[in-house]
Amino acid sequence: MESYLLRSFFTPRVALSAKISMEELSLEPGEQRVANIRVHWFVLTLRLLPYIFLALLPFVILPLAHFAAEIIPTFAPIEARLINAFASSLMRLFLGAWWLFLWIAAFNTFTLYFLNVWILTTERIIEVRQPRYFSRRVSSFFLSRVQDVTSDVEGFLGTLLDFGFIHVETAGEDAAFEMHGIRHPRGLRDMILREIDEVHRNHAGTGSGDGL
Amino acid sequence: MIRSLEPFATASSSVPQLHIPLHLPISFLAERAAPILFWLILGVWIISSCIAAYHWLRYHRYSIVILPAFIVYGIVSFALILYAASGFIG
Numbered sequence: 001m002e003s004y005l006l007r008s009f010f011t012p013r014v015a016l017s018a019k020i021s022m023e024e025l026s027l028e029p030g031e032q033r034v035a036n037i038r039v040h041w042f043v044l045t046l047r048l049l050p051y052i053f054l055a056l057l058p059f060v061i062l063p064l065a066h067f068a069a070e071i072i073p074t075f076a077p078i079e080a081r082l083i084n085a086f087a088s089s090l091m092r093l094f095l096g097a098w099w100l101f102l103w104i105a106a107f108n109t110f111t112l113y114f115l116n117v118w119i120l121t122t123e124r125i126i127e128v129r130q131p132r133y134f135s136r137r138v139s140s141f142f143l144s145r146v147q148d149v150t151s152d153v154e155g156f157l158g159t160l161l162d163f164g165f166i167h168v169e170t171a172g173e174d175a176a177f178e179m180h181g182i183r184h185p186r187g188l189r190d191m192i193l194r195e196i197d198e199v200h201r202n203h204a205g206t207g208s209g210d211g212l
Numbered sequence: 213m214i215r216s217l218e219p220f221a222t223a224s225s226s227v228p229q230l231h232i233p234l235h236l237p238i239s240f241l242a243e244r245a246a247p248i249l250f251w252l253i254l255g256v257w258i259i260s261s262c263i264a265a266y267h268w269l270r271y272h273r274y275s276i277v278i279l280p281a282f283i284v285y286g287i288v289s290f291a292l293i294l295y296a297a298s299g300f301i302g
Contacts, residue, residue, distance in 0.1 A: 089298070089299050089300070090246060090299050090300065091299065092295060092296065092298050092299035093246055093249065093250060093296050093297075093299025093300055094299070095295070095296075095299075096253075096292050096293070096294075096295040096296025096297070096298075096299060097249065097250075097253045097296050099292050099295075100253060100257060100289065100292040100293065100296060101253075101256070103285075103288055103289060103292060104256070104257060104260045104261075104289075107264060107281075107285050108260070108264060110281070111264050111267055111268065114268075114272055114275070114277065115267060115271060115272070128271075133263050133264075133267060136271075
């Protein structure tokens, strides 16, 4: 039951997302996607907050100028100029441009949130990392090579919203993979460990050494 | 004696005055610079949207998020572009 709940939470669209991984990552025969893991929505919200504050900035300028003019009388002409400027039609162009740039930046942040993903399959973990456009790194490591999986939930908000950090250590040169700000790190760790257990059990049954 | 001491010298008419405009007239901005700025912004928006669309279609074409995301992006962008354009049209 718990496994079903976790899987259903992490994989809302198994068939559709499997197409993505099949196209770009060419899964092995018999390999199935188990979960797509992304950063928690709260972390996305935190990344979008600066744009929201900057978008609200024009609404703060006039009240601030008014407040400053009340305290410092010499500021009154500047306030009058600001009021005139905001009343002009040209200001609409600048404000529209300002908000459009912020909107573009916020949409790019949202896009990059979707492009960065961990895909857990029955055989391996595939890490798709894209810090910016046209800079994409796809790496994968087999579950049979995983030595240690550590999850960490820190802080009040992390505990409340259940997001944190997961660290997967593997044998070999590519020693560790980690992802910060993911949702349900403990559930994910349990899921990875369960898949590892499954891999070892299957390979023990078929007599294969490491499943590669 | 004291009266003859002037704290500041007044500007003499014999000294040539430079009349440099310290700010660009609004009419100049509205007529010349505003359309250029608007097309520049529109160009940036088109390029940025094409790059984002390329990444969505290349890597997430089957995602159910793509359509609502682009519809919202398009509507909000269109509204903001119209708002910006209203600054110098009409």
